[in-house]
Amino acid sequence: MDLNMNFKAENKLLVEDGWILAFCHVRGGGELGCSWHKQGILDKKPNGVHDLQACIKHIHQLGFSQPCYTAIMASSAGGVVAGALANSDPGLLQAMILEAPFLDVLKTMMDTSLPLTIEEEEEWGSPECNMEHYRSIESYCPYQNIRPQSYPSVLITAYENDQRVPLSGLLRYVNKLRMAAEQYCQSSDLPDSKKPNILLDVYPGGSHCDSLPWEESLQKVSMHLSFLHKELNLNGCKPSRDNL
Structure with missing residues (x-):
């Protein structure tokens, strides 16, 4: 699935506010051709997971960011790569925003x-x-x-009538992730304040990555920005390379 590189007003706002945005064209996307x-x-x-990991590490090595200031955004099939990275290398990230993400690959393709399922067999x-194929999907799904470990905070946007990424799968994912985070905190004797925020925002009646009415779209962007500022601990200050 190609990245949407269209102009977005919220991205312009972030850049003007001192953020650094990076777009990772991982293998599996179509931006660089069929091969x-x-x-x-x-x-x-x-x-694709290895590519995303390499991109984030490179950004850190260049001094543009560090894990406590790093967040990723992904949608639909991009959620597989983001979710897999959160499992394999959660220390690279502080937060994730996922829109209609494909996270329960194995159960869905079964x-x-x-x-x-039928449409995407050549892909998955x-x-x-x-x-x-079963073992392959199981290895990265x-x-x-x-598993119980220190996860980044997650905000997931879901759509009630999504036929491509069923809401039931996202509910299972959120519940299992919350339980894993809870188990990790208990076993590590950490306070509740150390638990990641794992949030699910469901749009009634919507379908897969639907365009929202103007006011709802603004509300969603506002929620995303508020989530990022809180999780990256940026409230009251602008992100700056001087802080990295």
Whole structure:
């Protein structure tokens, strides 16, 4: 799935406020041609996770950011890469914003009654009838690989009537992630203040990544910016390279 590089007023606002925005074209996306896309499908899906990890580490090495000031935003299939990175290397991030993210890949691709399953077999595989595909998806699926550890905070936007990324899968993901975060804090004897905020915002009646009415769109952007400022501890100050 290609990144949407269209102009967004909220991105202009962030840049003017001192933020640094980076766009990572991971393998599996179509921005760099068919070959680039094919290097990130089926059993090569983890390549996209490795690419995102490499991009974030490079940004840190260049001095543009550090983990406590780093957040990622992803939508739809991009949620697989973001969610997998949160499992494999959560220390790279402080927060994630995910819109209609595909997080329960294995269960979704096992359900042939869903529209996504048949359409996307060439992309993800057929785990119901192919054990190699099953094991491959199981190895990186964000939902399947949640475990007790220190996770970044997460804000997920979901749509009630989404047929491509069912709300039920996101509810399962949020519940399992909250339980894992709770278990980690208890086993590490950490206070509740150290638990990540794991939030789910559901839009009634909406479908997959629907365009929202103007006022609701502004409210969503406002919520995202408020979430980022709180989780990156930026309230009352602007992000600056002097602080990095």
